[in-house]
Amino acid sequence: MADGFPIEDQLKVSDNIEEIVDKTFAQVDTNKNGFIDEKELGQMLHACAQEMGIPSPPKEEVKAVLQKLDRNNDNQLSRDEFRALVVRLYEQSEQMKGK
Numbered sequence: 001m002a003d004g005f006p007i008e009d010q011l012k013v014s015d016n017i018e019e020i021v022d023k024t025f026a027q028v029d030t031n032k033n034g035f036i037d038e039k040e041l042g043q044m045l046h047a048c049a050q051e052m053g054i055p056s057p058p059k060e061e062v063k064a065v066l067q068k069l070d071r072n073n074d075n076q077l078s079r080d081e082f083r084a085l086v087v088r089l090y091e092q093s094e095q096m097k098g099k
């Protein structure tokens with residue numbers, strides 16, 4: 001809880017990562033079928049890019065991200081598969097906030 005120790009802050013927040021994953025998943029899964037498809041992933045990456053002020057990823061990159069995360073190759077992401085992405089984006093955005 002000490003001020004000036006961003007690592008501790010991160011650990012503290014990562015206790016809630018499952019909550020963040022749940023919330024994000026519910027937001028991204030716009031048709032509520034319990035899976036994130038390529039279109040939904042694209043919308044999410046687009047929104048993230050805007051938030052971070054970086055260019056939106058092209059379709060090919062969305063596809064590449066999906067394929068990388070899609071462990072059972074059904075071309076969509078379950079909550080578990082999606083979790084890896086949320087964790088990564090979360091860590092990135094924490095870094096971009098600049099300690």
Ligand SMILES: [Ca+2]
Nearest residue numbers: 029031033035
């Ligand atoms: Ca969906």
Ligand SMILES: [Ca+2]
Nearest residue numbers: 070074076077
């Ligand atoms: Ca999958």
